Amino acid sequence: MAGHRKAILARTVVIGALALGLAACGRTEMSEYPLDALSPNGPIAEELDRLWQIVFPIAVGVFVLVEGLILIAVLKFRDRGDGDLPHQVEGNTRLEILWTIIPAVILAGIAVPTVGTIFELSEAPAKEERVEVEVVGKQFFWQFEYVNEGFFTANEMVVPTDTPVYLHLEGDPVYKGPDGREIQEASDLVLHSFWVPRLAGKTDFVPGADRYMTLQASQEGTYLGNCAEFCGLSHANMRIRVRAVSQQEYEEWVAQQAKPAASPPEGPAARGEEIFGANCVTCHAVKGHPDNVGQRTGPDLTHFNSRTRFAGAIFDVEDTQQLRAWIRNPPAEKPGAQMPPFGPDQISQGELDALIQYLHTLD
Amino acid sequence: MATDTESAAPGAGTNFGVPNEKMGMWAFLGSECLFFGAFISVYVLYLGGTGDGPGPAIFDIPFTSVSTFVLLMSSLAMVMALAAIQDGDMRRFRTWTLGTALMGLTFLSGQVYEYTVFVEEGMGLTTSAFSTAFFVLTSFHGVHVSIGVLMLGALWFMSFTGRIDTSQRSQTAVENIGLYWHFVDIIWILIFTVVYLIPVDLLT
Amino acid sequence: MTAVADTPSKGLLSRPGASSGWTSWLTTVDHKKIGIMYFAAALIFFLVGGLEALLMRAQLSTANASVLSADAYNQLFTMHGLTMIFFAIMPMSAAFFNYLLPLMIGARDVAFPRLNALSLWVFIAAGIFLYSSWLFGGAPDTTWVNYAPVQEVGPDPAGLTLGGDHDQRMLFYSLGLQIAGIASLASAINLIVTVLNMRAPGLTFMRMPVFVWMSLVVQFLILFAMPVIGVALWQLMFDVGFDGNFFRVDAGGQPILWQHLFWLFGHPEVYILILPAFGIVSEILPTFARKPLFGYAAIVFSGIAIGFMGWGVWAHHMFTSGLGPVANAAFGLSTMFIAVPTGIKIFNWVGTMWGGRMRFSPPMLFAIGLVAMFTIGGLSGVTHAVVPSDAQQHDTYYVVAHFHYVLFGGAIFGLFAGVYYWFPKAFGKFLNDRLGKTHFWLQLIGFNLAFGPQHVLGLNGMPRRYYTYPSGMGWDMWNMVSTIGAFIIALSVLIFVVNLVKSVRSGEQADADPWDARTIEWLSASPPPPHNYDEVPVVTSRDEAWHRKYAGGGGEVPRPVPAGASADHAEHGEEHHGEHIHMPDPSYWPLILAAGLPLAAWGVVTGLWALSGIGLGIVLLSAFGWAMEPESEPEPHAESEHA
């Protein structure tokens, strides 16, 4: 009997330790990983983490209490096959009141900072301090428009450190074409959610509505993010990169991005520019391209080569092989991609090389 | 169990003294309240969502008031039918039952007519969020009326085959269908008020 | 009735006669047979849903795996969620409601036996219909919550990868759940009336077993929640099937509306899933601790409170959708405070165990498992309720961990406890004890391995509903552990199935009251006769059966009463009373009516309106045939033998 009891004790302890161990791992070991929500790197994410620091220990405390009581009961009050039935206790009013009030008080304690933080975070940063970016989630990439600076980019955004970046998730976007004509975004947008764990919590992109969020980075570096609301076949391939840089570097970047793309001089790249005009401008805007119509079905490619990743930030821009495969058959490289394949009958092998050379001139 | 309720008073042998069938009907109607409540809320939410299509101005209030009145009167007829079967007068019961059903049919024809007018005037199911909400709400009510008419027809028919007679059991059945009928009627009053009568700016 | 006694029927079809053999199961209106069929069907769906989970876990076991395509993965997790919630746990709970409620309240059957059969067949029809989508080119694939507008736009609007007609998949979703909803609604009405109106003499509300109480609360939740999702599903059908505009942004529709309607249903739904399990453990803990439930009234009232509060928290699923700070704060608070009534239950269960003399048979192990595991899920729920913090957790594996801890660690553990507990009642045989214990320990370990690491994954940034993930995020190892855990669960479930099959055939015999239990269903024979009780027991106290066996309560040490009433009754009954009790007769109509619904729905999906017409015709005709058919055939001298 005693041996059996020890066995049960051992098993239970192992399970309890496992659960606690897992919880502990969540905090410490992981911080080297780029998407760790528990390693905030900016004031907004730190606010969220502060609440977690309050509620998590409380949860662990209640966990230990409840599981401990169960454990003791199981060990102490087992039927040993001797003696009578136990006392037939029906309840205890005092205990009843106690275990109603105490949790209520604990919860009230969690509620106060929660509500405070909700309202605090709902305030927009002051207009003169912030960088404003209009964000549109599409199947399956993120489009960023630096409204005041007047340019577009995709998948990767650059922000200055220690500056609040105010994101406007614009569910009903309208663009100005190069000729000043208004271009309406196609009406088949779906939900997405913008999430860069180390810089802020997530906010849904809602078609037809406006949503706002703020993020801010304290250190220079690249912060990764993901789309966090199911949006279709490549929901898993809709990543985000936020590069936080010094104020000066940021200004240089802005100056560069605001420039139109230069037409390449003679050579294959110039040929590529033509091929691009014949096949691609119907979906991709390239400011400065002679045929540009400002259509934004696909990502803005004006400074394609200044980015490190493409197609929802899953592939390397440098990887010519990958880029070739992409243009040949996007849905094969990324399920559900909304760009049609361009087979050899549309774009020959030589033309494809020229096209890719052109893309690589778009710094 | 079933035979229990036949001989004794309605609801005898139950804890609440209400026949099971009747309690079941009440529960069902409780559920229906949420059904219609949700549809009506969606309609109110979409009052502004008319897009390029016509809005609530399209409604012909006098016409619909008349068909509403007919439906209201059918509830009265239903009451008469129940009273008749409780008095044991099957002939009178048949007349009133048929009358109730016919008034229901009249209401339905009014609804069909109204729909065709709206469609002619450029408001179809697919015109706008508003039009979809309107058609789906009112046609759901229409389906409820139709089911009521079918049940009344069945009552009428079964009163000839002997399945419906003056027994306690039959009376409970008639009472239940009456409850359903009155409910559908009341819901229409609500829909009529919200959709047709209350000015749009009061709701938005 | 004026009819001549020897006319078998006045209906459209002659009455089914057989009372044994497999056909008798198709036409039965006996709540016990219906309960067993509910269980069998739910178990099959559970295995299928589990199989889908195993495939998903295989895909997720390593980074960049290619076991499944994105499309296959999306269909599998959508169908997994739908299957587990609507076709495994809900009907498994329904199995218990059906089998036990009449027995526990001392009734001979439910209020509307044919309606009960209808619920069963409609539920099965809904499941067959939903799964038939795979024969039509694809199952629903835009998550079990199916948010607008991706449900209408589709996961691949250009169709370069999928081709096919996505709207069709959505019609399967809409109509499949709609049909399943009809089944739940019908059974809710039936059971509400049964519990309110058909209790045995003396069985007042405050003497009702907690399982009956929790079932009653659940029926009310179903009654009011089903129409809400019904409305959303109709709207979806009109949008995808008939070009309606409920959720179309360009026509003035609002996608967020879907979320409100879905969760206004969806949150009460999660309590629909858990409260039956709470009821089950509230029966099992006292029996095996051999003392009364601690704080009966507190447990009952907290259950009711949970039922009410469950209606005021739905937007906690929408904290990141931009409701604004006021709504977020309000829903955050209301959500947190649901922990209070739930905590009351947990502490009272511990109080029940405390000071008892516990026997650790499989039902007890699973019941304790629920208390221990559900608590973990509940606590992570409270961390979700901290709104700003949920902005990090939402739609990550941390949420997946939360709801598997409450659903699997709560509902499934509770339902398994119930199976082990009442199996002897239903079959007169025990489930094998050794296999049962193995099942428990394997399941406990597998479960924690499968879902424990998902907490870490989520906090570590892994979003849900990802068919693939890159390496180097700290996710690789934990995903592998989780997959291993899932397969250990599968092994444990396999052991359970083996146990079930073996024990039905040749289990150890059980008598009427094998656990020395407390509630009146144990007064009836095992398995109970068709009419449940020869003489309906008169109830004089809570834990009636116990009090007939033991004298002395209220803090005293009880002693056995010389002549136990239980076995006695059943044995004599068989000889003296049994054959006179007149039960409702079997009927074809529920089965036929149920068959009409999926036909009508297939018609809508395929655009073959004639098929819809036939389906609806069958429904109407069988409704009429049903109305023409008396609940039971008149019997000679039917008047005299009711006591």
Ligand code: HEA
């Ligand atoms: C059985 C089903 C079930 C149950 C019972 C619960 C119970 C709870 N749930 Fe859960 N939940 C789900 C099923 C369930 N949930 C599902 C399926 C989803 C995801 C749906 C989807 O998106 O697909 C979900 C998602 C979900 C979310 C949304 C997360 C997100 O997507 O961002 C939230 C947010 O608040 C939440 C909260 C809670 C809370 C506070 C409880 C509480 O009821 C828990 C209360 C219990 C306890 C707290 C433990 C016992 C209490 C004590 C021991 C007392 C002392 C405690 C304290 C002082 C803290 N749940």
Ligand code: HEA
């Ligand atoms: C009651 C509900 C319930 C239950 C019991 C389970 C059980 C399991 N779930 Fe479930 N799960 C949900 C409800 C449930 N789930 C819901 C609602 C979702 C959300 C869906 C969505 O996002 O839309 C979800 C999502 C979900 C995901 C996230 C998918 C994603 O976001 O990408 C994962 C991933 O690991 C998962 C895993 C599992 C596993 C491993 C089990 C295991 O417990 C399964 C145990 C295994 C078995 C039971 C197998 C037994 C089978 C055999 C032994 C083989 C024999 C088979 C035949 C003969 C057919 N589930």
Ligand code: CUA
């Ligand atoms: Cu975009 Cu998920």
Ligand SMILES: [Cu+2]
């Ligand atoms: Cu919820």
